[in-house]
Amino acid sequence: GAVVSQHPSWVICKSGTSVKIECRSLDFQATTMFWYRQFPKQSLMLMATSNEGSKATYEQGVEKDKFLINHASLTLSTLTVTSAHPEDSSFYICSARVPGLASTGELFFGEGSRLTVL
């Protein structure tokens, strides 16, 4: 089946630094990818929709200058948490729709990336 891979799986950084998380579609091309954030024992919260070759669409309340998204190719989207602070610590998960299945809404998720900001 379709595989979405994230890297790194976990990262610890100092407050004030920037962290980049990669999301790759391994066996299909994804024109659209989605970035979610998940706090402990909570559901997934959509942060933004990443569109290949154009600007990302951010959900209300998500700072676009804080969470930079780049979707430069059909198989790679990156999320950069800029000037990270402890409150940015969270589990970040990306997902993608397989072309042709978009109408069904089926999303395939990456493994997730746990960010801890000290």
Added chain:
Amino acid sequence: GQQLNQSPQSMFIQEGEDVSMNCTSSSIFNTWLWYKQDPGEGPVLLIALYKAGELTSNGRLTAQFGITRKDSFLNISASIPSDVGIYFCAGRNAGNMLTFGGGTRLMVKP
């Protein structure tokens, strides 16, 4: 925005028991999806439902798309320890956006 109410929030059951969880919404959805998330992992799709009234099975899992299109349930029969995890429902609306339920945390006693 749309909200999904998923219940129960958590379940602690004995191995071998059947499990039932459901999601309800005040809005209509065109697709219902059920995902399972293991600790520290991303959600994995279990079952997808596309038509009102549809009943679909995947091994010991059975899910149904409510006839009103506002609800769905997931049943797990004869639970085993590896069923432990968080189960999420998700509904897709006419705008092709997914909304996730709050999750049901399942714990199984061997």
